[in-house]
Amino acid sequence: VPLRHLRDLKDSFNKHGNEDAIKVDFILRQNSSIAEEGYRLDCDFPKVCYCDVSTSTGFIYAMGTLLQIVRGAPYVEEKIPKRFIIDDYPSFPHRGMLIDTGRHYLPMDILKKNLYVMAFNKMNVLHWHLTDDISFSLDLPQYTNLQKGNPSPFTYSKEEIIHFIKLANTLGIKVIPEIDVPAHTQSWIRGYPELQGDALYWMDPTSNFTKDFVVKVVTDVVNLFYGNKNSNEAYNGERVIHLGGDETWDAWNSTALREWTKIHGKFHNKTDLVDYWLKEVVGNISETTGAKVSIWNDFLNDNATELEVIDTWQIWLYDPEKTIELAESDRLPKSASIIFSDYSAFYLDQLERTWADFYNVTFRRDSKGVIKGGEACLWGEFVDVSVFMARAWPRASAVAERLWCDDPSICPFNHAWAVRRLSRFRCFMSNFVLGHTSPHETTPLGRFQDISAPARFYSFNLIKEQWWCPEWTSKESVTSHENGQKFDGVLDFLRLSEL
Numbered sequence: 312v313p314l315r316h317l318r319d320l321k322d323s324f325n326k327h328g329n330e331d332a333i334k335v336d337f338i339l340r341q342n343s344s345i346a347e348e349g350y351r352l353d354c355d356f357p358k359v360c361y362c363d364v365s366t367s368t369g370f371i372y373a374m375g376t377l378l379q380i381v382r383g384a385p386y387v388e389e390k391i392p393k394r395f396i397i398d399d400y401p402s403f404p405h406r407g408m409l410i411d412t413g414r415h416y417l418p419m420d421i422l423k424k425n426l427y428v429m430a431f432n433k434m435n436v437l438h439w440h441l442t443d444d445i446s447f448s449l450d451l452p453q454y455t456n457l458q459k460g461n462p463s464p465f466t467y468s469k470e471e472i473i474h475f476i477k478l479a480n481t482l483g484i485k486v487i488p489e490i491d492v493p494a495h496t497q498s499w500i501r502g503y504p505e506l507q508g509d510a511l512y513w514m515d516p517t518s519n520f521t522k523d524f525v526v527k528v529v530t531d532v533v534n535l536f537y538g539n540k541n542s543n544e545a546y547n548g549e550r551v552i553h554l555g556g557d558e559t560w561d562a563w564n565s566t567a568l569r570e571w572t573k574i575h576g577k578f579h580n581k582t583d584l585v586d587y588w589l590k591e592v593v594g595n596i597s598e599t600t601g602a603k604v605s606i607w608n609d610f611l612n613d614n615a616t617e618l619e620v621i622d623t624w625q626i627w628l629y630d631p632e633k634t635i636e637l638a639e640s641d642r643l644p645k646s647a648s649i650i651f652s653d654y655s656a657f658y659l660d661q662l663e664r665t666w667a668d669f670y671n672v673t674f675r676r677d678s679k680g681v682i683k684g685g686e687a688c689l690w691g692e693f694v695d696v697s698v699f700m701a702r703a704w705p706r707a708s709a710v711a712e713r714l715w716c717d718d719p720s721i722c723p724f725n726h727a728w729a730v731r732r733l734s735r736f737r738c739f740m741s742n743f744v745l746g747h748t749s750p751h752e753t754t755p756l757g758r759f760q761d762i763s764a765p766a767r768f769y770s771f772n773l774i775k776e777q778w779w780c781p782e783w784t785s786k787e788s789v790t791s792h793e794n795g796q797k798f799d800g801v802l803d804f805l806r807l808s809e810l
Contacts (some may be wrong), residue, residue: 335360345369348435348483349400352377356393368435368483372399375431379736382743402676405650405684406714407436408707411691413443413491413498416463419471421696423478427744428704430482432711437479438553438686440489441467441532444497449488451531456502472535476547485548487605488536490529491555493521493588494562509567516563516588517571526595529554533600540601550602554593557607557627559585582614589617605650611642618644625650625686627658631674638677651685657710659689659702666733667726670709675717685714705737738780749785 335357342363345351350373354360360377364370376399381391408429410417429437441449447457450466458466467475476486492499493514500507500514506524508515515521533552538545563584576583589610594617597604603622612628626634626649634651637643651657656672658664669687676682687710689703709729716722741747 337362339364339370341365346400348372348404348433349398350376351399352395352397354392354395356391371430371483372433375433378743379739382739401433401715402717403682403684403714405436405686406434406711407438407487407650407684407686408434408703409438409440409489409652409686409688409690411440411443411689411694412446412448412467413440413495414445414691415695416446416448416465417696417699419467419475421699422475424745425700425703426475426479426482426484428700428740429484431740431744432708433715434707434711435483435485436684436686437484437486438489438688439486440491440553440691442489442491442498443495443691447498449532449535451528453531454502454528457499457528459502461498469535473546476536480547485551486536487551487553488532489553489555489605490532491557492525492529492592493555494557494559495555509565509571510562511565513559513562515568516584516592517568517575522592522595525592526599529596530600533596533602537602550600551605551623552596552600552602553605553625554596555607556593557609559609559613578614582616585610585613585615586617589615589620594620611637618647621647623648623650623683625652627652627654627688629653630655631672634682635675635677638681639679643681647681648683649681650683652688654688657685657687659687659706659710660692660694662693662702664706666706666709667729669706670713670726670729671724672710672713673724674713685710687711704740705733708733708736738782741780742782747783749783749787 336359338359338361340361340363342351343365345363345365346369347366348368349365350369351363352360352373353363354377362370362373362377364373376397380395408425410422410425426437429435441447446461446463448461448463448466449472450468451457479486493510493516496506496513500512503524506514506518506521508518508521510516514525529552533550534540536552537547537550540550559581563581568584572579572581572583575587593604593606596602597620604620605623605625606621608624608626608628611624624643624647626637629637630653631651634649634653638649643649651674654661656674657669659669674685687703687707689699689707694702712722712729
């Protein structure tokens with residue numbers, strides 16, 4: 312098949328001491344016995360390489376692994392292995408990354424580059440935090456006042472969103488929108504002050520205007536990200552909406568709302584307000600949109616009882632052991648699932664944390680299968696376009712490996728073993744995925760400290776090896792767009808294969 316990625320494989324063999332490998336027959340086979348996102352590579356170079364998958368995503372991941380072998384070996388003075396078999400599949404079905412454009416607008420080209428890097432890290436969910444106090448970053452023409460006071464003149468249009476989602480889906484990535492309510496909603500209240508009602512700040516859960524308005528806005532967002540549920544134009548897979556629910560704090564501690572709980576509540580405290588919000592707003596959204604609902608775990612700490620309307624609880628306030636305890640308890644409905652994102656474990660915006668801090672997280676599956684995976688969260692308070700890629704990668708690669716493999720016998724907590732792979736993978740992403748050819752372009756994929764800090768205990772040579780990429784062949788900053796687009800050949804092959 313004369314496509315770009317296969318030519319690239321042949322060129323790599325010819326260039327790096329494998330002169331006999333002029334031709335490799337690459338045979339893709341659909342095999343229903345392979346796990347949904349798994350793959351099997353059975354390669355006998357230079358004769359043939361068999362790739363068995365059951366889904367297109369499995370093929371994406373198989374090619375990512377194969378290209379690392381072919382493109383990576385020459386740069387570590389190793390020969391490409393002539394014979395190998397790889398059976399690979401994920402430990403968790405949800406391996407995500409959260410980005411935050413509610414605080415800082417991020418240009419679409421950066422978001423698309425991030426998708427390619429995510430795919431090479433075998434991450435399959437982009438959790439998009441679209442709204443916060445700073446801005447409502449999505450363009451909804453029927454609600455123009457949502458842009459009142461937005462510090463950025465830019466928002467994401469319907470056309471941009473749909474194009475972005477389709478690219479993500481092609482790369483095996485699902486895009487889940489988050490509309491954060493009822494807290495973090497000053498961007499809403501600036502344009503529609505009646506949403507605040509009797510609350511001290513943020514939204515009033517008892518207001519009929521608030522309830523109706525939020526349902527309408529969120530319904531439009533769900534239809535934008537998934538297509539109208541009553542049409543044949545659905546995309547982006549199963550309908551899922553994240554509704555925030557974090558950090559309401561004392562916004563509902565007003566005299567008027569305390570009086571409301573005495574009349575309408577059964578506990579006469581904040582729990583009444585939380586339950587009312589879950590039943591009247593979240594439940595209505597779920598019924599109207601047909602979407603499954605995700606939410607942060609704050610309302611569990613508020614002793615909420617209306618839990619049936621929540622399909623997935625995203626944990627950011629519990630460590631791994633407490634999360635396991637919750638998953639194995641009877642606190643949640645049997646149909647509920649958990650996504651792990653504890654702030655002390657997987658928050659990328661904590662700048663003092665190196666890749667090793669994320670790699671050391673002892674995250675594992677629970678006995679009931681309630682925990683479906685986790686997310687690396689890059690909140691946007693201190694992250695704009697100038698530092699986004701550097702803050703995300705390669706530290707998120709450490710999270711990605713923990714989510715792909717939770718078996719310590721296969722993926723041990725061994726820094727000396729991991730740092731060599733991570734440093735090499737950083738160079739591979741920089742050059743092959745993004746097309747960087749110069750040390751001037753190191754910032755878009757992490758600082759030296761992000762890679763090397765824990766490894767300083769091993770050897771000076773190890774540090775030297777880590778930060779310099781042999782792929783940097785230019786003294787000046789010249790990005791090779793041809794190199795950065797080579798993975799598109801994989802997508803070409805995928806489309807032609809009709810997998």
